[in-house]
Amino acid sequence: MKGFKSVTWNFTEASHGKGAPDGVGGALKNLADRLVAYGTDIPDAEALLHNLSKQSSVKLFKVEKYRELVPPSLKTVQGTLKVHQLVSTDPGKIKVREVSCFCRPVCDCYSPKEFILKENAASEEKAEESIEVGQWVLVEYDGDLYPGTVTQIVEDQFEVDTMNCGGENRFFYPSIGFPGDKVWYFRDNIKDMIPEPMPATSSARHFSVSAEIWAKWRRGEKRR
Structure with missing residues (x-):
């Protein structure tokens, strides 16, 4: 003062x-x-x-x-x-x-x-924590978690291109992308910066977030 x-x-x-x-x-x-x-x-x-x-x-x-x-x-x-x-x-x-x-x-x-x-x-x-374009992040949307990459940053908002969910910690790239698929998030909705998801199956169709990171944020959701 x-x-x-x-x-x-x-x-x-x-x-x-x-x-x-x-x-x-x-x-x-x-x-x-x-x-x-x-x-x-x-x-x-x-x-x-x-x-x-x-x-x-x-x-x-x-x-x-x-x-x-x-x-x-x-x-x-x-x-x-x-x-x-x-x-x-x-x-x-x-x-x-x-x-x-x-x-x-x-x-x-x-x-x-x-x-x-x-x-x-x-x-x-x-x-x-500094988030840059191209960084992999874990975002929360409507109570669920999704991995994705940051495609744009404007002030305190981040456009993220997320993967589609195929089950518990199972995600896949959509075969067809649409202009409206990318969503803008506030910093509070970005839960963590993560490494690129790894293949969860031999066919490499589905991918998983690091088990440690996924468990940490899933536990946080359940406590709420």
Whole structure:
């Protein structure tokens, strides 16, 4: 809290789009529109940066590693479109509500909702694990476990191409793949990073996840 007993922030529609960053951003967007209108091709971020830097006095930077600045695991605060006040008196804890109240620094008027943003040791360790495209993972979907490979990563979501289930710890590759077969998962739905499943039969039609990994997560499911 940096020495503050409490902090608060109030959101109002009247101030939307009227700050200094909004003015700078709007000017740069208009400049980019003019460049395109006069025949300049801007196919990607590199071209945008190059052309704007030549035409504008605004100092521009390309952020290469923004993900390193973002905490590896962020909890979701539901209903942010309706939130108009945020209050915090303890590190890692916030209260939000739809209607702002100023009767006291901290009050329970208008039914505020509390969110605890601190991570426990287990979740921090899980968040630190680096998942990359091509990695084999074990995901949970509708209460069942499936092995698959990560095909895309966008922010904290992972597209996984999973195998089909053919029995207890028996999986196979579908003979025909469809565009909708790949599913996006949040990090919490990815239970483990695993080695590639090994053939479970001599015909190599069915494959199995490592028995140790499978037993660990099946036990966890039964405890729930």
